[in-house]
Amino acid sequence: MTSEIEPSACSCDDGNCACGTGGCACGSGKCTETIGDSSDQGPEMPDLGQGWTTGDLDEEWEAHAEEKLETVDFDVELGVEMSRDAMRLARGELTEAEFHDKHHEAIKAEFGIDERPTKSTPLEATRGGDGNALPGVPAVEGSGLSSRRGLMKAIGGLAATGATASVAGCLDQDAGGSASATDGDGGDNEVQMGMVIDTDQCIACLKCSEACKEENNTDRGAQWMHVFRYEEDEYGETRAGQMPRPCQHCSEPSCTYVCPTQSRFKREEDGIVVTDYDRCIGCKYCEVACPYGVNFLGKNEPTEKSPGFFGSETDQNDRHVGGPPPAGVMGKCTFCVHRQDDSAQRGTTACEDDCPVDAIHFGDMNDSESDPREYLRENDEETRFKLLEQQGNEPNIVYLGNEPSNEAKPVDGPYTYEDVGLETLAEDGGDD
Known part of the structure; x- marks a missing residue:
């Protein structure tokens, strides 16, 4: 959300705003000020707290969604309507x-083409006769993009690969207060990778964000793991908190529902939600359909910590799903998918490895002996929550600590992204 300030309040030089309030809208004679954001703090808290309903997809949300989609050459109205309905679908x-x-x-x-996973034809039946994944979309020479609208008809009969039925992958507390996996709907995912993040242990040092950047070579300003530092009123007193927020790798990912090529899909072998970079057309519908604000459009903009795009990691089915996305292709946290496809590193992530206070625990949420499940048992008296659990996406990140409300406001530090040589995000954690 932005508001305009008077042109006399600032000056612009080569596209950089000198007023210290936010982005520059050079050419319009005005600068834009990001409400609740500045150059030394993170984005405005998204609507992640208690009490969220699809009624919150109001005119303000719609205007914000339209603003995002207007930067790409696809039907804006369709993207907004589908994204709203995708969240309604997740909610039942x-x-x-x-x-x-x-x-x-x-x-x-x-x-x-329409290869969304909600189609009635089972996805396995639309694959090649040998069960292998079908070819991806050919590249557009010189553009860095996987495809554009003009190439879609060329693959009109091809199905997307790797989408899977959902599993619950949820962790709740039983009557005795211990952690247990709730029964799912069966599905194909015997393994569901996820995380337990202890927000009380977290010290907001940003080491997880820094490690993610170094590991995945993501673009400037793209923080796949972002740490929200916030304050909110609690019974008349101000409470400070912090909340690392990677992709939630949902069991019911609304981002996959809207993808026309099914480049955004959930892997059958481990439940990780990824993007097939060869099939993504950059329509950004997944970004608007995600209630968590974790998606970024690839721009090939390096930093000192991430020198730029080196080429994507492929999974065991030769799909390009790891590392930074090419320009014009959607990317997000992959749970370090390249590690999961490497027997020597499987079961690890960069953010977990570099956390100095052991606040992040990664593993199979369906395995009662996994590290995250064991951590939940050891801390069975602690309050736990999932972001927007009432929304129905069935996120596979479990937080220990107090859940932020929709009234939480971002604050500085103790460390800023600039302190560790990183740029802050756009106001909502997206790709702006």
């Missing part, structure tokens, strides 16, 4: 058939 207010049928014709007209 629409069936998959209703959602798919409602948008099928418009998707086909816009993209020449």
